[in-house]
Amino acid sequence: MATDKPMQLGMIGLGRMGANLVRRLMRDGHHCVVSDVNAAAVAELAGEGATGADSLRDFVAKLDKPRALWLMLPAAIVDSILDQLEPLLEPGDILIDGGNSYYRDDITRAKRLADKSLHYVDCGTSGGVWGLERGYCLMIGGEDEVVAHLDPIFKTIAPGEGSAEPTPSRTRTDGTAPLGYLHCGPNGAGHFVKMVHNGVEYGMMAAIAEGLAIIKRADAGTSRQEVDAETAPLRDPWAYQYDIDVAEVAEVWRRGSVVGSWLVDLIADAFARSPSLDDFAGRVSDSGEGRWTVLAAVDEGVPVPVITTSLYERFESTQAGEFTDKILSAMRSEFGGHAEKKG
Secondary structure, three states: OOOOOOOOOEEEOHHHHHHHHHHHHHHHOOOOEEEOOOOHHHHHHHHOOEEEEOOOOHHHHHHOOOOOOEEOOOOHHHHHHHHHHHHHOOOOEEEOOOOOOOOHHHHHHHHHHHHOEEEEEEEEEEOHHHHHHOOOOOEEEEOOHHHHHHHHHHHHHHHOOOOOOOOOOOOOOOHHHOEEEEEEEEOHHHHHHHHHHHHHHHHHHHHHHHHHHHHHOOOOHHHOOOOOOOOOOOOOHHHHOOOOOHHHHHHHOOOOOOOOOOOHHHHHHHHHHOOOOOOOOOOOOOOOOHHHHHHHHHHOOOOOHHHHHHHHHHHHHHHOOHHHHHHHHHHHHHOOOOOOOOO
């Protein structure tokens, strides 16, 4: 059913999430003006019903006042785009950052924009490329009146009621959390919650990956073991004689398991497409949210060993620890070990 409160929204940044946010909004009856450095992306959405713009000035001119502009951009370029937009905007206009900006930057930006009577909303957006059909979980920070004004937009983007079973013990009947979006507090609060959300995701992903790796190596007792002073022997080879299909384990964990989750769904699908995962490089980037979560935990004095370790695992996956390993190897070699030497 189409929204009963159609609104106009401008979207800057038409990557996979930005483009699908526009599509979801248009499906529900909202009108979108779109802008991107990739003219083909603009043309594609214009062909689906959006209004395309060929410059930021053209983009702003095509928006009704008070304007609502959503930025779906890498955190590193948000400020440069804001610098270009500020002279084009007027008091009362609203800027929404739907990317993964650092919440402290949101606080600074909101104060700066408020000096020009511009409003700023930070909106942590989770859902990836699947959000078009499933909806996006939204964690929002900003002024009460401004967030309330944008409610029809958030309501359309979010998954909506019925996307999860009702919480059995929940008695609260107000609020939007059961619909999949939440006004978390003032500026920065949305991205703060999204930051921690992504830190938790780091830990969950690491735990799933490590568990499946243990299952993959359950046949360790069937292979010949190195016998030397530098290699710890497998104590009981007879206890590790299993050839377990890891892809099928991921598949069965999806059904009725307490660890069943969207993350397990994703890895099961990856195994189906690439049974040995040869299509994946084994490199996991650190986009910032995990380290920011750890920094916040340090400031607050909250112990987060799982998230911290998962962050370091991501560093290790990029060979950031290679020099450390060389130092360890050199030290071991120098005091009589058998560390490998190049050449």
